[in-house]
Amino acid sequence: xxxxxxxxxxxxxxxxxxxxxxxxxxxxxxxxxxxxxxxxxxxxxxxxxxxxxxxxxxxxxxxxxxxxxxxxxxxxxxxxxxxxxxxxxxxxxxxxxxxxxxxxxxxxxxxxxxxxxxxxxxxxxxxxxxxxxxxxxxxxxxxxxxxxxxxxxxxxx
Amino acid sequence: xxxxxxxxxxxxxxxxxxxxxxxxxxxxxxxxxxxxxxxxxxxxxxxxxxxxxxxxxxxxxxxxxxxxxxxxxxxxxxxxxxxxxxxxxxxxxxxxxxxxxxxxxxxxxxxxxxxxxxxxxxxxxxxxxxxxxxxxxxxxxxxxxxxxxxxxxxxxxxxxxxxxxxxxxxxxxxxxxxxxxxxxxxxxxxxxxxxxxxxxxxxxxxxxxxxxxxxxxxxxxxxxxxxxxxxxxxxxxxxxxxxxxxxxxxxxxxxxxxxxxxxxxxxxxxxxxxxxxxxxxxxxxxxxxxxxxxxxxxxxxxxxxxxxxxxxxxxxxxxxxxxxxxxxxxxxxxxxxxxxxxxxxxxxxxxxxxxxxxxxxxxxxxxxxxxxxxxxxxxxxxxxxxxxxxxxxxxxxxxxxxxxxxxxxxxxxxxxxxxxxxxxxxxxxxxxxxxxxxxxxxxxxxxxxxxxxxxxxxxxxxxxxxxxxxxxxxxxxxxxxxxxxxxxxxxxxxxxxxxxxxxxxxxxxxxxxxxxxxxxxxxxxxxxxxxxxxxxxxxxxxxxxxxxxxxxxxxxxxxxxxxxxxxxxxxxxxxxxxxxxxxxxxxxxxxxxxxxxxxxxxxxxxxxxxxxxxxxxxxxxxxxxxxxxxxxxxxxxxxxxxxxxxxxxxxxxxxxxxxxxxxxxxxxxxxxxxxxxxxxxxxxxxxxxxxxxxxxxxxxxxxxxxxxxxxxxxxxxxxxxxxxxxxxxxxxxxxxxxxxxxxxxxxxxxxxxxxxxxxxxxxxxxxxxx
Numbered sequence: 061x062x063x064x065x066x067x068x069x070x071x072x073x074x075x076x077x078x079x080x081x082x083x084x085x086x087x088x089x090x091x092x093x094x095x096x097x098x099x100x101x102x103x104x105x106x107x108x109x110x111x112x113x114x115x116x117x118x119x120x121x122x123x124x125x126x127x128x129x130x131x132x133x134x135x136x137x138x139x140x141x142x143x144x145x146x147x148x149x150x151x152x153x154x155x156x157x158x159x160x161x162x163x164x165x166x167x168x169x170x171x172x173x174x175x176x177x178x179x180x181x182x183x184x185x186x187x188x189x190x191x192x193x194x195x196x197x198x199x200x201x202x203x204x205x206x207x208x209x210x211x212x213x214x215x216x217x
Numbered sequence: 218x219x220x221x222x223x224x225x226x227x228x229x230x231x232x233x234x235x236x237x238x239x240x241x242x243x244x245x246x247x248x249x250x251x252x253x254x255x256x257x258x259x260x261x262x263x264x265x266x267x268x269x270x271x272x273x274x275x276x277x278x279x280x281x282x283x284x285x286x287x288x289x290x291x292x293x294x295x296x297x298x299x300x301x302x303x304x305x306x307x308x309x310x311x312x313x314x315x316x317x318x319x320x321x322x323x324x325x326x327x328x329x330x331x332x333x334x335x336x337x338x339x340x341x342x343x344x345x346x347x348x349x350x351x352x353x354x355x356x357x358x359x360x361x362x363x364x365x366x367x368x369x370x371x372x373x374x375x376x377x378x379x380x381x382x383x384x385x386x387x388x389x390x391x392x393x394x395x396x397x398x399x400x401x402x403x404x405x406x407x408x409x410x411x412x413x414x415x416x417x418x419x420x421x422x423x424x425x426x427x428x429x430x431x432x433x434x435x436x437x438x439x440x441x442x443x444x445x446x447x448x449x450x451x452x453x454x455x456x457x458x459x460x461x462x463x464x465x466x467x468x469x470x471x472x473x474x475x476x477x478x479x480x481x482x483x484x485x486x487x488x489x490x491x492x493x494x495x496x497x498x499x500x501x502x503x504x505x506x507x508x509x510x511x512x513x514x515x516x517x518x519x520x521x522x523x524x525x526x527x528x529x530x531x532x533x534x535x536x537x538x539x540x541x542x543x544x545x546x547x548x549x550x551x552x553x554x555x556x557x558x559x560x561x562x563x564x565x566x567x568x569x570x571x572x573x574x575x576x577x578x579x580x581x582x583x584x585x586x587x588x589x590x591x592x593x594x595x596x597x598x599x600x601x602x603x604x605x606x607x608x609x610x611x612x613x614x615x616x617x618x619x620x621x622x623x624x625x626x627x628x629x630x631x632x633x634x635x636x637x638x639x640x641x642x643x644x645x646x647x648x649x650x651x652x653x654x655x656x657x658x659x660x661x662x663x664x665x666x667x668x669x670x671x672x673x674x675x676x677x678x679x680x681x682x683x684x685x686x687x688x689x690x691x692x693x694x695x696x697x698x699x700x701x702x703x704x705x706x707x708x709x710x711x712x713x714x715x716x717x718x719x720x721x722x723x724x725x726x727x728x729x730x731x732x733x734x735x736x737x738x739x740x741x742x743x744x745x746x747x748x749x750x751x752x753x754x755x756x757x758x759x760x761x762x763x764x765x766x767x768x769x770x771x772x773x774x775x776x777x778x779x780x781x782x783x784x785x786x787x788x789x790x791x792x793x794x795x796x797x798x799x800x801x802x803x804x805x806x807x808x809x810x811x812x813x814x815x816x817x818x819x820x821x822x823x824x825x826x827x828x829x830x831x832x833x834x835x836x837x838x839x840x841x842x843x844x845x846x847x848x849x850x851x852x853x854x855x856x857x858x859x860x861x862x863x864x865x866x867x868x869x870x871x872x873x874x875x876x877x878x879x880x881x882x883x884x885x886x887x888x889x890x891x892x893x894x895x896x897x898x899x900x901x902x903x904x905x906x907x908x909x910x911x912x913x914x915x916x917x918x919x920x921x922x923x924x925x926x927x928x929x930x931x932x933x934x935x936x937x938x939x940x941x942x943x944x945x946x947x948x949x950x951x952x953x954x955x956x957x958x959x960x961x962x963x964x965x966x967x968x969x970x971x972x973x974x975x976x977x978x979x980x981x982x983x984x985x986x987x
Binding site for chain 1: 231248464
């Protein structure tokens with residue numbers, strides 16, 4: 061059965077009419093039209109679909125779109141500071157933490173949530189904080205470096 | 218003695234596709250939608266071996282919203298395959314593995330397509346399941362392909378019944394060598410198959426306009442995909458355009474021609490664009506690219522002073538149901554089983570056995586990590602048997618500059634000995650360790666692939682430049698490094714160049730993101746194309762500055778007269794002049810270096826892997842901590858030393874090693890393809906097939922032994938993407954063997970298998986004491 065709801069994504073209001081069983085990921089990609097959020101497994105195993113719901117990281121493949129009503133959804137497209145890259149995005153590139161890039165949006169969302177929760181994380185805290193996001197390219201080393209550099213930058217500012 | 222060449226461009230490297238990828242604006246194939254687009258679904262066999270007795274699509278076609286249902290009867294009757302033409306697009310009367318495609322549906326949405334798939338009626342007469350590669354080779358084993366003898370095949374292959382490719386390498390007199398050995402060690406090892414498992418499941422979109430089709434696809438090899446579409450749908454190459462949007466990883470799993478023709482055929486029949494999106498389960502089961510399981514029987518004889526005098530080794534590789542690109546794996550596996558060692562007398566025999574499993578194919582360094590694991594575990598056994606330190610044993614027996622490899626190839630300057638020394642030192646080999654920790658060491662090697670490749674370079678009237686290349690970026694950064702090569706040739710900055718790539722209708726041929734070949738070959742092509750423009754610029758500048766073209770130097774965005782920097786003109790000004798006359802356009806390819814000579818060996822079933830161009834070498838030393846109560850191994854530290862020639866992009870090179878090592882850790886401990894008795898995969902999901910997480914990953918120290926290698930890639934570079942995946946699992950195995958007291962003889966070395974081996978060792982110890 062279809063239902064008309066309003067989703068708030070990156071500060072914009074999107075009226076959508078969707079089947080009640082639709083997951084948040086497919087609605088963000090299909091109806092809202094933001095494809096930065098990826099589908100890697102549809103099983104909560106890979107983290108490529110990670111978004112923030114009121115700042116909390118959630119695998120959007122396994123979350124009903126209906127449940128996201130009235131909450132603020134943040135996707136990778138909402139991370140930019142206007143036209144400028146967020147320090148985390150810039151550090152990922154400068155540290156070499158991006159290869160194929162398919163895990164990157166989910167990784168950025170998990171790291172954003174981590175840095176909000178723990179502004180000065182230890183390496184171990186970064187590794188645990190990102191352990192729900194699988195990356196097959198990098199071996200994670202340079203991603204961890206990028207998050208640590210970002211934390212240091214944000215702490216210093 | 219090695220010459221260390223400093224990296225030519227130590228400046229900070231930001232990949233050109235990076236901003237697309239960190240902002241979410243970059244499009245991958247699954248992100249594309251076209252007006253009127255339909256969803257595709259496949260009907261899979263669901264059984265491993267059977268003859269189709271009934272196939273009825275009537276009910277499926279009658280479902281509202283279904284636009285096309287295709288079977289083999291609807292496409293040209295073409296049998297294809299790069300080594301053995303043993304395959305058709307859809308099952309042709311017989312299904313030979315569980316994810317064989319029987320039919321394909323295009324419908325208005327995915328749910329309708331799935332309902333139609335479920336409505337297709339297929340009945341089978343079950344045939345005996347060939348579930349084990351070794352028994353598949355028995356004279357009375359059921360045949361996977363009863364018509365094997367009539368198939369077209371590469372002339373180099375030696376085939377017999379279920380053996381799709383037999384290969385042997387012989388040198389010296391192995392019988393006499395064994396007879397003269399002081400000690401002979403025999404070992405058996407079994408490696409399970411495993412998967413590439415890129416995070417992006419594959420996706421394909423096909424759209425026809427008139428008699429031309431455009432296919433957007435997540436492939437590593439666009440020209441190979443095009444060739445497959447042309448062959449199976451009987452189309453000329455200039456009517457098929459393959460475009461790869463950003464590619465979400467491949468690791469070999471997206472090499473080869475896969476499903477592009479199915480989707481093109483559906484789009485043609487439906488008269489609509491059609492999109493295929495794979496689920497994670499399909500990504501595990503359907504592609505003809507699974508790392509092959511291999512079983513090994515080794516026998517090595519050593520002299521009393523620790524020199525290898527003879528080796529005999531037999532390999533049986535699981536080909537799966539179709540040969541795909543595995544035709545050369547038997548010879549490649551044989552080379553890896555002999556290893557980078559000096560062995561005067563040897564015989565390696567390798568069989569590629571058909572089974573009713575998913576087809577094997579080129580996952581990152583095919584045959585190498587599992588064979589290195591088996592060989593290097595065996596090598597430690599041999600060293601122990603004569604009481605030698607494993608590192609000293611390798612230093613004594615490994616190949617070196619000017620020495621001869623197993624097929625009689627004489628090596629130029631190579632860095633394997635320096636790799637051993639460096640890795641051991643970085644790992645702290647020899648230091649006192651706690652009782653539950655040990656350091657294992659292994660050496661590996663891998664060829665560079667010298668193949669044709671092409672590129673164009675142009676500079677437009679405003680001085681901005683483009684590289685238009687056939688090369689494919691799968692994440693490694695190889696394509697992203699090309700602007701630096703062109704910039705250096707033209708005295709410009711890498712930022713002056715934009716890349717146009719991954720489109721078969723705009724750029725010349727390249728083999729794709731496969732065989733670690735992109736920078737090696739396309740780098741040569743880009744430099745050649747840029748050199749043509751450099752010549753044009755020198756002529757224009759000579760005219761402008763009233764000088765001899767031979768005296769013009771291109772640097773810092775300017776052309777100036779050598780020795781007189783004041784007599785200069787900006788390249789952008791020259792580009793403006795050229796825009797009104799002869800345009801600045803270069804094309805390049807360059808001859809790939811030829812294969813090195815070999816002598817003194819006999820190779821049967823020679824698939825071109827006996828001589829290696831610009832071979833790469835590595836040594837990994839890994840410190841492992843073992844919980845003896847549970848069998849759980851934790852990787853504490855990895856030291857990786859690599860000879861991949863000159864390193865052109867240090868940041869990218871480090872990323873390749875770090876990623877390859879972590880994949881190797883997964884292969885060592887958790888990644889294995891399990892089959893049940895009916896040849897169904899038991900591990901087709903990320904819950905059962907465990908990839909390493911960020912929390913699992915150890916610190917990795919890296920050293921590059923940089924040798925400016927002649928007859929190699931640009932500036933003496935070799936390949937690099939696959940080599941880091943070769944030696945890690947082997948080094949881990951040798952640490953675990955020390956901690957357990959015996960090698961774990963099956964890969965992956967899961968906690969359960971480690972624990973079982975611990976119990977066997979304990980029982981043998983008790984039994985021995987009693």
